[in-house]
Amino acid sequence: MVIAVRNSFSTRLASTAAAVEGLFARLLDATPLADEIARPARLIEAMRHASLGGGKRLRPFLVVESAALFDVPAERALMAAAALECVHCYSLAHDDLPAMDDSDLRRGRPAVHRAFDEATAILAGDALLTLAFDVISRDEVHPNAEVRVALSRLLARTAGIGGMAGGQMLDLEGEGRFGAAAPPDIAQLQAMKTGTLLRFACVAGALLGEAPSEAREALDIYGRAFGEAFQIADDLLDVEGDAVALGKTTGQDAAAGKATSVSVLGIAGARARLAELTARADAALDRFGARADLLRDAARFVVERKS
Amino acid sequence: MVIAVRNSFSTRLASTAAAVEGLFARLLDATPLADEIARPARLIEAMRHASLGGGKRLRPFLVVESAALFDVPAERALMAAAALECVHCYSLAHDDLPAMDDSDLRRGRPAVHRAFDEATAILAGDALLTLAFDVISRDEVHPNAEVRVALSRLLARTAGIGGMAGGQMLDLEGEGRFGAAAPPDIAQLQAMKTGTLLRFACVAGALLGEAPSEAREALDIYGRAFGEAFQIADDLLDVEGDAVALGKTTGQDAAAGKATSVSVLGIAGARARLAELTARADAALDRFGARADLLRDAARFVVERKS
Known part of the structure; x- marks a missing residue:
């Protein structure tokens, strides 16, 4: 039975990835341009690469999958998902820059x-961030403009000062590169830098479904627990993982002298925290019964993944 | 009579600038953050600087002033204006970067x-761009979510591939830094890179006012003519202007071997084109009668300014 759910999870994860890939290709080929506009081919190529x-x-x-709990049509949810993925991909392009984390490799390809x-x-990141807000405000996301505007505002707050950009700033400060700084609270920093987009993903489903509060x-x-678990698992992979399987440079955090959940909690402590978070994520899904099985699997997948 | 209008223009320009300044300070002090979030003080300081x-x-x-044609309350228009100014300020912060235009000086202060x-x-630019979409989607901009979502989508298209970011890409390509490239159409490039935000500003007034098509x-x-005139006047200032009065480095375009409207049209040709654009901008405002006098003054101001 567990095996069956896992197969169905892997299949769905792959089919969603394929659908997003197709949607991205379409968005980058056909995003409406204003009148008499030259197509900036190099920029679009770089956005495609990213x-x-x-x-x-x-x-x-x-x-x-969160939206499916409320019977939201997959086409709509995929548009919102593509907007969120634009934000994620922009952040990777900018984080990899020499002035930031200086990473040459991303997903097994050059940054x-x-x-x-x-x-x-820089421009490709800027344009992907901008495209996110173009896509999230389109009619195809939801017929109700109130829903679209709520998604757009939440996405902006997720990506901004109090979310991802703020978290990246605290992370850079924590490296000591701007002089002595109080060591950041790692859980808080990671909740801002990486947790917040995962949390948005889950709440977006409820917004799309106009779900009760x-x-x-x-x-x-669930999204918060998922986000924290994701980052701890990532920190463990940075210590224990294999660069080839991961498609990115490992050991960077230790090399940069960066505090991570593993350096704070230790490997055993990090694993214990992961178990706690998986249980919390599971419990939050109780109200949805078997319909949330794929979300339960997703939380387990994140904890157990090897790449 | 002309003098009276001009005094009133300068006064209104100054009072709008003061109102935007106050609003920015408030937005950066009090933008809602998610729960349990650490305030990234350095990021906010850099956003304030920008x-x-x-x-x-x-x-x-x-x-x-465009919104005032339709009796839109100034508080609402100012919120939309602040969102647009976030996009403008982000673009200056990123354009000045060493990898881009490499400018040390902006508005008489360090970039x-x-x-x-x-x-x-990089992060301050990212966070200002993101803040724009937070602000434009707030209830204070307009009670009708359809209007907010239309503004948000238009702002994204203005700033994105087919607008500002695309124009900046074409501008960099035009410098030949990525190998031989067909020389860009300067008018088209400038319409994308700088004209588009000015055009948005004017159309935003009509959207806020739910004006007839x-x-x-x-x-x-009017906005397109204004945008082109603005850039031509700027190109003339780069050739003829004074760095101290301008608060930024002059002669950069020629030093970079960049094609501009002046290098294409010559100084006399650029001045003739300016006169043509001013007339077009004036004519477009005919339907609004004396109510549009401040917008007429704005077009003249741009053409005649010395800094």
Whole structure:
């Protein structure tokens, strides 16, 4: 029985990834341009490099499966998922820049600034972030403009000062590169930097489904636990993982002298925390019964993955 | 009579700039953060540096005055104006980066990456772009969510592939830094890179006012003429202007071997084109009568300014 669910999870994760890939290709080929506009081919190529051909597309999966709890049509959820994935891919392109984390490798391929150049990577990130807000506001996302505007505002807050961008700033400060700084609270920093997009993915499903506030709250709790578990698992992989399987450089955190959940909790402590978070994520889904099985599997997948 | 209108223009431009300045300070102090979030103080300081203390705030002025044609309350128009100005300020922070135009000076002060560092300047730009979409989707902009979502989508298209980011890419390609490239069409490039935000400013007024399509179209024509005139005047200032009065480095375009409207049209040709555009902008405003006098003055101001 567990095996059957796992097969169905892998299949669904792969099919969502394929659907997002197709949607991205379409968005980048056909995004409406204003009148008499020249197509900036190099920019679009760099955006394609940054967004296509890789990634498990976990965030889109979470949007689609959370939305499915409320019978939201998959086409709508996929549009919202693509907007979120634009934000994720922009953040990878910018985080990899020499001035930021200086990573040459991403998903087994050259980072955007290595495949192109720094200026193009900055612009491709900017344009992907911008495209997110174009896509999330389109009619195809939801017939009700109130829903679209709520998604757009939440996405902005997720990506902004109090979310991803703020978390990346705290992370850089924590490296001590701007002089002495109080060590950041790692759980808080990671909740901002990486947890927040995963949390958004789950809450977006409830918004798309115009779900009652209790259901939204349950998905928020699940999303937060998922986000923290995801980052701890990532920190463990950075210590124990294999660069070839991961398709990115490992051991970077230790090399940069960065505090992570593993350096704070230790490997055993991090594993114990993961178990706690998996239980919390599971419990939050109780109200949805068997319909939430794929979300339960997703939480387990994140904890147990090897790449 | 002309003198009276001009005094009233200068006064209104200054008062709008002061209002935007106050609103920015408030937005950056009090933008809602998610639960249990650490305030990334360095990021917010860099965003303040990028957005406060300078600029004529022409784009906000155009939003407020276009909206006033339809009796839109100034508070609402100012919120939309602040969102647009976030996009403008983000673009300046990123354009000034070493990998882009490599400018040390902006509005008479160090560019963001000089006052802080490159990573912080990239993040501050990202966070300002993101904040724009937070602000434009707030209830204070308009009670009707359809209007907010239309503004948000138009702002995204204005800033994205077919607008500002695309124009900046074409501009960099035109410098030949990525190998031989067909010389860009300067008018088209400038319409994308700088014209598009000014055009948005004017159309935003019509959207906020839920104006009939003919009025919106008239403001679009005005905005396009204004945008082209603005850039030609800017190109003339880069050739003829004074770095101290301008608060930024001059002669950069020629030094970079960049084609501009002046290098294409010559100084006399550029001046003739300016006169043509001013007449077109004036004519587009005919339907609004004396109510549009401040917008007429704005077009003249742009053409005649010395800094």
